[in-house]
Amino acid sequence: MSNINFFEKISCSALICKNDPYSTILQANSAFYKLIGYTKEEMFQLFENKFSELVIDDLEEILKKVGNAVKDKNVLDYEYRIKNKNGDILWIHDIATYNPEDDLFYVVIMDITYRENILKNISKSSELDSLSKLLNRGALEKRIEKKISNKKTESQAIFLIDLDNFKQLNDTMGHQVGDEIIKITGEKLKLIFGKDSIVGRLGGDEFIVYLDNPSSEKLLHHYAENILNNLKFDSNNIIIESSIGVIYDKNKIYNFDNLYKFSDIALYEVKNKKKGNYILKSI
Numbered sequence: 001m002s003n004i005n006f007f008e009k010i011s012c013s014a015l016i017c018k019n020d021p022y023s024t025i026l027q028a029n030s031a032f033y034k035l036i037g038y039t040k041e042e043m044f045q046l047f048e049n050k051f052s053e054l055v056i057d058d059l060e061e062i063l064k065k066v067g068n069a070v071k072d073k074n075v076l077d078y079e080y081r082i083k084n085k086n087g088d089i090l091w092i093h094d095i096a097t098y099n100p101e102d103d104l105f106y107v108v109i110m111d112i113t114y115r116e117n118i119l120k121n122i123s124k125s126s127e128l129d130s131l132s133k134l135l136n137r138g139a140l141e142k143r144i145e146k147k148i149s150n151k152k153t154e155s156q157a158i159f160l161i162d163l164d165n166f167k168q169l170n171d172t173m174g175h176q177v178g179d180e181i182i183k184i185t186g187e188k189l190k191l192i193f194g195k196d197s198i199v200g201r202l203g204g205d206e207f208i209v210y211l212d213n214p215s216s217e218k219l220l221h222h223y224a225e226n227i228l229n230n231l232k233f234d235s236n237n238i239i240i241e242s243s244i245g246v247i248y249d250k251n252k253i254y255n256f257d258n259l260y261k262f263s264d265i266a267l268y269e270v271k272n273k274k275k276g277n278y279i280l281k282s283i
Contacts, residue, residue, distance in 0.1 A: 172238060
């Protein structure tokens with residue numbers, strides 16, 4: 001079998017590229033054009049055969065790695081993302097060997113998008129509480145601390161929510177009924193707060209919601225009232241309501257541990273005064 005025939009028959013995308021800032025394509029097999037969705041003619045007409053035009057990750061970082069590989073006489077082995085003709089984002093594994101005599105690279109590309117999707121799903125599932133499908137405590141704290149570190153926003157708020165009489169319900173009606181209440185609570189909290197918040201379950205019947213840069217204290221009151229109105233359950237004459245401690249950190253100076261402590265104090269006040277209510281404190 002000739003070298004040309006092998007180049008064309010190989011199932012992976014194979015290319016020969018110049019060692020220039022664009023990784024200009026000198027030759028590529030049909031598997032490559034099938035991967036990117038562009039024809040050979042389109043790559044030339046639209047991008048002048050510049051492979052770099054397909055790359056959506058930090059090109060400067062990639063070029064730095066290419067330069068280091070050439071300098072150290074190493075094989076370039078890298079994973080990054082490209083965009084195909086349909087606009088789909090593909091993860092690729094790029095292995096390139098440098099030929100110093102002709103100053104070019106022999107490149108083999110494998111589509112590893114399926115692997116990245118699997119890893120993403122595994123990571124996502126490990127962050128979720130199995131019952132409520134909200135973030136679990138570990139993932140919740142990480143997400144909130146990351147938001148707190150964002151200095152572009154000036155305020156933050158946290159809601160600590162406890163389901164009143166939940167233990168009585170579990171003891172009387174059984175855990176299956178209690179589990180269903182937890183599931184419904186998770187669904188309702190996501191509907192109330194939407195995507196601009198971090199919603200999680202701390203464990204048991206305790207839930208937490210974090211808002212980064214809420215527009216006003218009035219909005220926080222609105223959310224609290226909405227929770228009280230929507231998180232009510234009556235199961236065999238056992239009334240489940242919500243008690244809520246809300247902390248509004250106007251200057252965004254506290255970390256997660258402090259916010260949780262303050263909201264827990266506020267929640268404790270609610271439970272001592274009148275369950276099924278909320279207290280909002282600005283700090």
